Amino acid sequence: MNRLIAITCLFLASVSSGSAQDRLRVVTTTSDLRSLAKMVGAERVNVSSLVASGESPEEYQPKLQDADILKGAQVVVRAAPGIDPWFDKLLARATLKHGLTGIARGEPGYLDASTAVANDPLTISAAFSRTRRASRGGPNPHYWLDPKSADAITEKMLEAFSKADPKNAKYYADNRKTFLARLDGKIGEWQTRLAPFRDEPMIAFHDDWSYFASRFRLKIVDFMAARDRAPPKRAKIAELSKLIKARGIKLILTEVNQPERHANKLAQQTGAKVVSLAGSVGELPQTDDYISLFEANVNALVAAKNK
Numbered sequence: 001m002n003r004l005i006a007i008t009c010l011f012l013a014s015v016s017s018g019s020a021q022d023r024l025r026v027v028t029t030t031s032d033l034r035s036l037a038k039m040v041g042a043e044r045v046n047v048s049s050l051v052a053s054g055e056s057p058e059e060y061q062p063k064l065q066d067a068d069i070l071k072g073a074q075v076v077v078r079a080a081p082g083i084d085p086w087f088d089k090l091l092a093r094a095t096l097k098h099g100l101t102g103i104a105r106g107e108p109g110y111l112d113a114s115t116a117v118a119n120d121p122l123t124i125s126a127a128f129s130r131t132r133r134a135s136r137g138g139p140n141p142h143y144w145l146d147p148k149s150a151d152a153i154t155e156k157m158l159e160a161f162s163k164a165d166p167k168n169a170k171y172y173a174d175n176r177k178t179f180l181a182r183l184d185g186k187i188g189e190w191q192t193r194l195a196p197f198r199d200e201p202m203i204a205f206h207d208d209w210s211y212f213a214s215r216f217r218l219k220i221v222d223f224m225a226a227r228d229r230a231p232p233k234r235a236k237i238a239e240l241s242k243l244i245k246a247r248g249i250k251l252i253l254t255e256v257n258q259p260e261r262h263a264n265k266l267a268q269q270t271g272a273k274v275v276s277l278a279g280s281v282g283e284l285p286q287t288d289d290y291i292s293l294f295e296a297n298v299n300a301l302v303a304a305k306n307k
Contacts, residue, residue, distance in 0.1 A: 023041075023045055024041060024045045024075065024161060024164055024165045024168075025045075025046050025073045025074045025075070026041065026045050026047045026048070026073065026074070026075045026076075026161075027047075027048050027049075027069060027075075027076050028048070028049050028050070028076070028077040028078070029049070029051055029057055029077070029083075029084040029087055030050075030051050030079050030083075030084070030144075030280060031049050031052070031280055031281040032144045032280050032281045032293070033049070033077045033113055033144075034047050034048070034281070035281045035289045035290040035293075036150055036154055036157065036290055037077060037157055038289075039154065039175065039176070039179040039290065040154050040158055040161060040172050040175050040179070041157075041161060041172060041175070042171075042175050044165070044168050044171060044172075045161070048069050050066055050084075050087075050090075051084070052282075053281060053282020053283060054256075054257060054280075056257060057079055057083050058083055058084075060084070060086060062086050062089075062090045066090055066094075067090065067094040067097050068098075070094035070103075071094065071097075071098045071100070073100065074102065074109055074164045074165070075103065075110075075111065075157075075160045076091065076103045076109060076110055077113055077160075078111070078112050078113065079114065079144075080112060080113070080114035080143075081112070083114075088105075091103070091104070102164075108160065108163045108164065109160060109163075109164055111157065111160045113144075113153050113157075115156070116149070116152035116153045116155065116156045117149050117152055117153075141208065141210040142208045142209075142211060142279060142280075143211050144211075145208070145212040145279065146211035147190075147215065147290075149211070150179075150183055150290060151180055154176050154179070154180065155176075157176075158172050158176050183290075186291055186295070187215075190216065190298045193298055193302055194217075194298060194301065197216070197218055197301065198217045198218070199219065200219060200250070201219050201220075201221040201249050202218065202219065202220055202251040202252065202253060203221065203222055203224060203243075203244065203249060203251070203252045203253065203266070203272070204220045204223050204224070204252075204254075205223065205225055205254045205258050205263060206223055206225045206258065207223055208279055209253055209255075209277075212297070221243070221249070222240060224237075224240060224252075224263065225258075225262075231259060232262050237262060237265065237266060241269045241270055244269075244272050245270055249270070250273060250305075251272060251273055251275055251301075251304060251305070252266055252272050252273065253275050253277060254275070254276050255276070255277055255278070255279040255283075256276050256277070256278060256279070256283050260274075273304050273307065275300055276300065277300055278293055278296055278297060280293070281293050
């Protein structure tokens with residue numbers, strides 16, 4: 001009897017292991033793309049993210065073991081050459097080490113998610129060079145902070161997943177449809193909740209929030225930092241202090257991984273409130289997936305306004 005139980009357990013373990021091995025191997029550069037990939041692939045994909053939640057992809061320094069994460073990948077999804085400029089070298093290194101195929105630039109398993117929004121008015125594809133321009137201070141709007149961008153991004157993911165795993169193409173398509181229906185419902189809810197902000201001027205730390213502001217018609221009238229990771233100068237702080245007082249600005253938007261002292265100083269000088277938002281999935285508690293990221297940010301804005 002004990003032997004029968006042991007054999008059964010071994011069989012179930014082998015079935016489980018086989019199922020895991022049969023899953024489509026997907027590697028993304030960011031946690032936001034990982035979340036979207038999981039929404040499309042669900043139980044039939046194994047998704048890894050190179051950049052941990054809360055880390056900046058622009059500032060990320062690839063580790064030696066990252067080449068091993070790419071081993072066996074059938075689809076890779078990057079944010080954009082200017083957001084993850086290190087990815088090309090990492091992919092080349094992993095290819096030399098593991099002989100990767102099908103995921104090089106121009107191949108079916110390679111996806112630059114920014115191409116999904118290439119025709120957007122706030123397009124980043126044309127703005128980003130294939131250098132470290134973004135991490136050195138170039139323009140860096142975060143397109144995924146418009147929740148509607150998920151429609152175009154997941155469409156590209158569906159195409160890549162279906163080419164790599166055609167037998168599950170319908171499964172991926174159904175998952176995407178279900179996710180987008182849920183997301184669209186939430187977008188309507190968020191737009192309603194943020195409607196009172198539409199005519200209210202506010203300051204943001206950086207233009208990372210341009211896409212978010214555009215979708216929800218937030219009126220960001222100026223930014224504290226003109227260049228990514230470059231702290232605002234004293235003259236800029238003085239200028240913003242005057243602007244906040246003159247226009248009665250009540251909110252200063254910041255991101256949790258950005259310097260706090262400048263926003264706090266402005267708040268002390270003017271009486272405006274600092275609202276700390278999450279710029280990516282996992283950056284704050286209860287932002288474990290794409291929808292909860294926006295839910296947390298909308299909640300933070302509404303709570304600040306109601307204080």
